[in-house]
Amino acid sequence: MSRVIVASKRPIWIALSIALLIHTGLISVQAGHRFDTRFVRMWLLDSLAPLEKLVDRSLYGIVYVWDSYFALIGVHQENEQLKQQVDELKLQLEKRREDVVEVQRLRTLLSIQDTGIGRTVVSRVIGRDPGRANQTVTIDKGLSHGVKPDSAVITADGIVGRVIHSSNFFSIVQLVIDSQSAVGVILESTRRQGVLKGNGSRELELEYIDDDNDLKEGLKFITSGQDRIYPKGLQVGLITLVGPRRGLLRTVQVRPAADLDRLEEVICILDHPQNVDVADPALGPPTP
Amino acid sequence: MVRITTLGIIGRFAVALVAVVVIQGILSFKFKVFGYFDLPLICSVYYGFTLGNPVASIVIGSALGLMQDSLSGAVLGTNGFSKTLIGFVAASAGSKFNVDQPITRVFALFLFTIGDGLLVSILGLMVDSRSGTTYSSALGGWILSATFNTLLGLILFGYHDRWGNATT
Numbered sequence: 333m334s335r336v337i338v339a340s341k342r343p344i345w346i347a348l349s350i351a352l353l354i355h356t357g358l359i360s361v362q363a364g365h366r367f368d369t370r371f372v373r374m375w376l377l378d379s380l381a382p383l384e385k386l387v388d389r390s391l392y393g394i395v396y397v398w399d400s401y402f403a404l405i406g407v408h409q410e411n412e413q414l415k416q417q418v419d420e421l422k423l424q425l426e427k428r429r430e431d432v433v434e435v436q437r438l439r440t441l442l443s444i445q446d447t448g449i450g451r452t453v454v455s456r457v458i459g460r461d462p463g464r465a466n467q468t469v470t471i472d473k474g475l476s477h478g479v480k481p482d483s484a485v486i487t488a489d490g491i492v493g494r495v496i497h498s499s500n501f502f503s504i505v506q507l508v509i510d511s512q513s514a515v516g517v518i519l520e521s522t523r524r525q526g527v528l529k530g531n532g533s534r535e536l537e538l539e540y541i542d543d544d545n546d547l548k549e550g551l552k553f554i555t556s557g558q559d560r561i562y563p564k565g566l567q568v569g570l571i572t573l574v575g576p577r578r579g580l581l582r583t584v585q586v587r588p589a590a591d592l593d594r595l596e597e598v599i600c601i602l603d604h605p606q607n608v609d610v611a612d613p614a615l616g617p618p619t620p
Numbered sequence: 621m622v623r624i625t626t627l628g629i630i631g632r633f634a635v636a637l638v639a640v641v642v643i644q645g646i647l648s649f650k651f652k653v654f655g656y657f658d659l660p661l662i663c664s665v666y667y668g669f670t671l672g673n674p675v676a677s678i679v680i681g682s683a684l685g686l687m688q689d690s691l692s693g694a695v696l697g698t699n700g701f702s703k704t705l706i707g708f709v710a711a712s713a714g715s716k717f718n719v720d721q722p723i724t725r726v727f728a729l730f731l732f733t734i735g736d737g738l739l740v741s742i743l744g745l746m747v748d749s750r751s752g753t754t755y756s757s758a759l760g761g762w763i764l765s766a767t768f769n770t771l772l773g774l775i776l777f778g779y780h781d782r783w784g785n786a787t788t
Contacts, residue, residue, distance in 0.1 A: 351682040372696060380687060
């Protein structure tokens with residue numbers, strides 16, 4: 333390895349000081365919220381994320397060609413089974429349609445507000461946090477598509493997280509398992525309210541619940557809607573462990589319903605009806 | 621002519637740095653285990669060792685860290701600060717020690733990864749005390765990450781040395 337000998341050390345210290353001052357300044361203004369640094373992140377995100385999307389699409393293309401032409405052996409039999417399933421599901425769907433009409437009619441009669449999830453946009457996950465400190469993913473929709481900070485992100489299986497930074501065409505989503513994430517939940521069977529918190533691992537931890545005596549493995553948590561991020565009634569996860577009491581609460585671990593390791597397409601909720609009038613004081617304000 | 625050559629070198633460096641951060645993001649997404657690797661850190665250390673120019677190493681580390689911050693939800697500047705220092709220390713070490721020896725590289729990559737994790741966590745905690753995981757799980761993650769980075773770094777350094785020798 334050839335190395336150039338630097339004659340004077342003064343430029344080195346000047347360069348080091350300037351670089352460290354810039355980063356310290358950036359950290360400092362974000363800590364004090366004295367100056368809006370969103371434009372720096374927006375500019376960097378809009379510059380880097382297209383490249384990430386390009387690489388992602390190229391890889392997707394290769395996988396698509398493989399899946400479409402080389403991995404189709406034995407598909408005929410599976411196709412026949414799926415056709416049968418489709419017919420059965422069509423029948424079930426017709427029945428559900430009747431139920432929906434009936435529920436809507438009853439809602440109108442009882443003047444209950446609709447708790448649907450509102451306008452949504454489907455986006456593709458194109459990357460993950462390049463560091464290990466945060467559990468975040470990058471999606472290919474941003475402010476120009478209506479996705480803004482605090483938009484909820486879900487899949488058909490359950491909640492994924494919320495948008496924390498948006499540029500014009502891309503957004504960073506904080507996963508529910510991130511250590512700074514918290515979700516207001518209800519235990520589906522007993523309707524007890526609580527808060528689930530991420531801890532940076534693959535599972536969520538129970539931070540608070542009204543009464544933890546009836547908790548057992550396999551029970552399901554759904555969103556309560558009280559955090560004003562996620563609409564009420566979405567799947568959050570299943571209890572996988574109920575440990576011994578530590579302080580006031582038992583140690584409870586919850587596996588997220590959505591498979592956060594295999595995210596490809598996600599649904600961003602652009603707006604949803606505010607189904608809760610009073611925020612739960614236990615939740616506090618949304619984390620930055 | 622000299623200016624065009626200089627611009628060309630800077631351009632190539634810029635493309636390489638952007639590629640490193642983008643590849644890290646994509647691989648972490650496609651393969652969970654890649655979250656334990658830190659290509660920008662390996663890159664900062666490599667250029668620190670090989671360029672022999674601390675100013676360039678500082679700029680490279682700084683740019684890599686800032687890009688890494690922008691693609692994650694991290695506080696802007698935390699990785700930038702850490703990688704700047706790593707670039708500088710690696711460049712200083714490169715002029716004082718024989719960094720061609722595998723043992724030196726093993727120590728350097730391992731210690732730089734632990735130092736990076738520690739510094740990023742401290743800076744993150746200074747901005748938001750709720751950030752970061754528990755110390756025990758963080759330490760386990762850093763050690764795992766340091767081991768993975770050391771192994772990958774050794775392979776990449778070895779490959780670059782061979783490629784560099786072949787082209788000179």
